[in-house]
Amino acid sequence: AQTVTQSQPEMSVQEAETVTLSCTYDTSESDYYLFWYKQPPSRQMILVIRQEAYKQQNATENRFSVNFQKAAKSFSLKISDSQLGDAAMYFCAYRSPGAGSYQLTFGKGTKLSVIP
Amino acid sequence: GAVVSQHPSRVICKSGTSVKIECRSLDFQATTMFWYRQFPKQSLMLMATSNEGSKATYEQGVEKDKFLINHASLTLSTLTVTSAHPEDSSFYICSARSREDSPLHFGNGTRLTVT
Numbered sequence: 001a002q003t004v005t006q007s008q009p010e011m012s013v014q015e016a017e018t019v020t021l022s023c024t025y026d027t028s029e030s031d032y033y034l035f036w037y038k039q040p041p042s043r044q045m046i047l048v049i050r051q052e053a054y055k056q057q058n059a060t061e062n063r064f065s066v067n068f069q070k071a072a073k074s075f076s077l078k079i080s081d082s083q084l085g086d087a088a089m090y091f092c093a094y095r096s097p098g099a100g101s102y103q104l105t106f107g108k109g110t111k112l113s114v115i116p
Numbered sequence: 117g118a119v120v121s122q123h124p125s126r127v128i129c130k131s132g133t134s135v136k137i138e139c140r141s142l143d144f145q146a147t148t149m150f151w152y153r154q155f156p157k158q159s160l161m162l163m164a165t166s167n168e169g170s171k172a173t174y175e176q177g178v179e180k181d182k183f184l185i186n187h188a189s190l191t192l193s194t195l196t197v198t199s200a201h202p203e204d205s206s207f208y209i210c211s212a213r214s215r216e217d218s219p220l221h222f223g224n225g226t227r228l229t230v231t
Contacts (some may be wrong), residue, residue, distance in 0.1 A: 027197065042224065043207065044222065044225070046210070047219050091159060102152070103162055104162070106160045108158065108159045
């Protein structure tokens with residue numbers, strides 16, 4: 001079974017600075033998908049960024065980028081120019097490939113605080 | 117973008133009663149919906165996978181007779197917590213996808229409190 005580990009229960013960053021959230025995972029599969037989700041106080045789960053394992057290029061979405069190290073099974077999220085609205089719980093998630101397999105395995109989350 | 121609506125957002129019920137939670141895909145047909153449970157300060161745990169027109173698939177340890185799932189149409193899945201007990205108090209979140217390669221869209225969640 002796949003496992004997702006987020007070793008930082010809480011992180012803080014100064015507004016406008018950069019922060020990196022860590023995520024490692026364990027799998028025996030060679031092809032899979034990785035995601036970062038954001039859960040603000042409203043509890044709505046919001047997809048931040050996704051990465052296909054077969055792609056070597058790191059995914060980027062505006063101020064959000066990932067550092068995907070497949071051999072090390074590491075998938076960190078970098079938030080640049082942090083904003084107050086970035087404060088939330090961030091969950092790293094893994095998904096197996098294949099038809100009918102869309103279950104997400106989540107890490108325990110990292111609570112990010114943004115200091116004004 | 118795609119929207120998933122979950123209702124109610126909050127519900128308080130007495131121990132022994134049943135509660136129904138609805139999950140609707142508003143602008144797409146959801147062949148598959150997922151129900152998650154989230155305890156305070158913890159991650160989302162998948163409870164079951166709901167497939168339109170067929171029986172739900174439950175994760176290990178989830179009582180299917182207690183958590184009844186019905187996916188009667190391509191836009192609606194319901195989760196009924198039967199004979200609720202205080203330990204069922206939690207945050208329940210649904211998600212849906214329209215195609216196998218499309219991302220998951222999450223509802224806003226339902227906070228259930230059983231007194």
